[in-house]
Amino acid sequence: MEPVSEVSGRAIPFGRKNIDTDIIIPAHWLKTISREGLGRGAFQALREDPANIFDQEEFKGAPILIAGDNFGCGSSREHAAWALLDMGIKAVIAPSFSDIFSGNAFKNGILTVVLPQEQVDRLLEVARTDPINIDLTTQTVTTPFQDRFAFEIDPFRKHCLLNGLDEVGLTLSRDEAIAGYETMQAAQMPWFAKGTGLAA
Amino acid sequence: MASRPRTLYEKIWDAHVVEDRDDGTSILYIDRHLVHEVTSPQAFEALRLSGRKVRRPELTLAVPDHNLPTTPRLDSAGHRLPIADPESAQQLAALERNAPEFGIRYISATDAQQGIVHVVGPEQAFSLPGATIVCGDSHTACHGGIGALAFGIGTSEVEHVLATQTLLLKQSKTMEIVVDGDLTPGVTPKDLILHIIGVIGTAGGTGHVIEYRGKVFEEMSIEGRLTVCNMSIEGGARAGLIAPDEKTFAYLKGRPYAPKGSDWDEALAWWKTLHSDKGATFDKSVRINAADIQPTVTWGTSPEDVVPIGGVVPAPESFSDPSKQDAARASLDYMGLEPGQKLAEVEVQNIFIGSCTNSRIEDLRAAAAVLKGRKKANNVKWAIVVPGSGLVKRQAEEEGLDKIFIEAGLEWREPGCSACLGMNPDKVPAGERCVSTSNRNFVGRQGPGSRTHLVSPAMAAAAAVTGHLTDVRELME
CATH class of the missing domain: 3.40.1060.10 (Aconitase, Domain 2)
Known part of the structure; x- marks a missing residue:
């Protein structure tokens, strides 16, 4: 994962609530065995409308998406995060996110910024004409008009994003603790430890 | 020493903490991992690229479900039929290659045990009470029905579980x-x-x-x-x-991966504390x-858009939240419905009985009880029954349910996810309605432009008979 400290540029003022992952990337795009190229399928149904915001010249390749409440609800498909990445999106700002989507986004280096609705509304207005800056180090979103909004982020996620850390590698470094748990479980809960071996 | 009273969730969580970290996250041990063909290829590929192995292959079970056509899988000579869609075939082939390469038990597309992961897990007692269970599919929540802490994960987490048998999580x-x-x-x-x-x-x-x-x-x-x-x-x-109880234990006992002998007794003693x-x-x-609660049906494009079957399509202005009003207008436009329209008068063209939500034997019995001795309405063009697994299918056939469906004019199919999300050829045509026992009525979920009404299996059967959304109680004796 590439380190992320700042995301700056145009933001797509999308703003809709309850955007599910079927809207972000429809199921037939899930047949791929790769993570690449899913941007072409992103928001496909919405993009059939020639006036859609995603294909307006000024928002093409914009690194930020501004959405409404409960963004990314529904299916656990990580393809939603991959599709956004492939469109060039590196951060999403919304009043709330679904749990699974925000985890998937984080694991792909996409910053999810939670701000209150009135601040999101202000950014939706600014984004029509001007760029937005997100600084992860100081945890602030700023505009060219002196708007300055602070946001919270889980310290672990912040650390991983700033340093581009691979979570699997981090956990594997705790091998001793995991092996210790496995020894305990094999003794105390052997039925869990046997797994598919139970049907041998 | 008396400990603080804990919820069921806290008990299962506490029993699986490998390590609490300073940043408020914990490394949680994962007991059971279900893998299907759609959300796993990129995870296995990442393991290969980094030279990592699967830490505990015996704690993972792989089964294909999303892409499989529900038409016959074997020809008359017993040879496997190819999947026509090249991308679906490629995804299935990847799982068939990855499972043995990484030492994971694999249930193949033509095994009697094949089915939807969330039907197979409990049916095989691979899913157990008190276990932490994950799968790259949001409906993993299903296994909570036997008292397991079960949740959906993304592909990066699938990779993390394969490599470490743990997840980094914050307590919910x-x-x-x-x-x-x-x-x-x-x-x-x-x-x-x-x-x-x-x-x-x-x-x-x-x-x-x-x-x-x-x-x-x-x-x-x-x-x-x-x-x-x-x-x-x-x-x-x-x-x-849901807390496990005597019903749960009776359901699991004797199934293939259920604990045996003294393991069962020890497991049972612990399960009873859950x-x-x-x-x-x-x-x-x-x-x-x-x-x-009345028999319930969805009118919109979000699962929260529900009304009792005796109700009417709500007016967007009836919602206090302005953004919900906008969403309702968009939903009604997509669904082709008018405010005030009676749900029970809405005509339907397609019926889908299946999915990880409602494809088990009791679901099929409930649908068959309504359909017995009746025929589907002429305006219903396409009506399919997709059992949740090969074992559910076999059981239904032993009970003669397949004949009831076929005589009523419904199609009896092979197991899989099918028209719940239309990754296989089972799709609802644009602009047509489907009365569906699945779980999501999102825009385009059952195919581009498809209009979904979520209901119970009995209500889907009732709609098949009358050709419109129907209160099943009117057809019950």
């Missing part, structure tokens, strides 16, 4: 949904969970694990509990739980009276 908040009283005749676990989602909304459970409590769940069958927990994610909760303690507190609490 807890939410209890207490349903007292009795469900009335014709009202099923599906109607109950649709009603619950209508009450809490699709984000109502975000950040929480739901525990379903109260008399209704105690009296509910295991299959009903699986249906309820399955749709927890539609209420925003990553997991839903309930929320008296005095345990929840962060959120919702109470619902079972008697208030």
Whole structure:
């Protein structure tokens, strides 16, 4: 994962609530065995409308998406995060996110910024004409008009994003603790430890 | 020393913590991992690229379900038929290659045990009470019906579990949904969970694990509990739980991966402690009276858009939240419905009985009970019944349910996810309605332009008979 400290540029003022992952990337795009190229399928149904915001010249390749409440609800498909990445999106700002989507986004280096609705509304207005800056180090979103909004982020996620850390590698470094748990479980809960071996 | 009263969720969580970290996250051990063909190829590829192995292959079970056509899989000579769609075939081939390469037990597309992962897990007793269970699929919440802490994960987490058998997680908040009283005749676990989602909304459970409590769940069958927990994610909760009890133990005993001998006795002793303690507190609490619930149907494009079958399509202005008003207008436009229209007068062209929510034997029995001796209406062009697994299919055929469906004019198919999400050829044509026992009525979910009404299996059967959304109680004796 590439380190992320700042995301700056145009933001797509999308703003809709309850955007599910079927809207972000429809199921037939899930047949791929790769993570690449899913941007072409992103928001496909919405993009059939020639006036859609995603294909307006000024928002093409914009690194930020501004959405409404409960963004990314529904299916656990990580393809939603991959599709956004492939469109060039590196951060999403919304009043709330679904749990699974925000985890998937984080694991792909996409910053999810939670701000209150009135601040999101202000950014939706600014984004029509001007760029937005997100600084992860100081945890602030700023505009060219002196708007300055602070946001919270889980310290672990912040650390991983700033340093581009691979979570699997981090956990594997705790091998001793995991092996210790496995020894305990094999003794105390052997039925869990046997797994598919139970049907041998 | 008396310990603090704990919820069921907290007990399972505590039993699986490998290590609490300073940043507020924990390394949680994962007991069971289900893998299917759609969300795993990139995870296996990442393992290969980094030279990593699967840490505990015996704790993972792989089975294809999403892409498989539900038409016959073997020709008359018993040879396997190829999958026509090259991308689906490629995804299936990847799983068939990855499972043996990494030493994982694999149930193939033509095995009798093949089925939807969330049907197969409990059916094989691979899923057990008190276990932590994950799968790259949001309906993993389903396995909470047997008292497991089960939740959906993304592909990066699939890779993490394969490599480490753990996940890095922050403990969730807890939410209890207490349903007292009795469900009335014709009202099923599906109607109950649709009603619950209508009450809490699709984000109502975000950040929480739901525990379903109260008399209704105690009296509910295991299959009903699986249906309820399955749709927890539609209420925003990553997991839903029901405390295991004698019914759970009787359901699991003797199944292929269930503990045997002294293992069973030890497991049982622990499982019996898995309930929320008296005095345990929840962060959120919702109470619902079972008697208030009617057979329920969705009218819009979000699972929270529910009304009793006797109701009408709501007017967008009836919602207080302006953004919900806009969403309702867009939904009605997409669904081709008018405010004030009676749901029971809405004509339908397609019927889908299946999915991880409602494809178990009790679901098929409920649908067959309505269809017995009846025929589907002429305006219903396409009606399919897709059993949740090969074993469900076999059981249904032993009971003669397949004949009832076929005589009523419905198609009897091979197991898989099918028209729930239309990754295989089972899709609903644009602009047409489908009365579906699945879990999501999102825009385009069952095919581009498809219009979905979510219902129980009995209600889907009733709609097949009349050709319009119907209160199943009118067809019951």
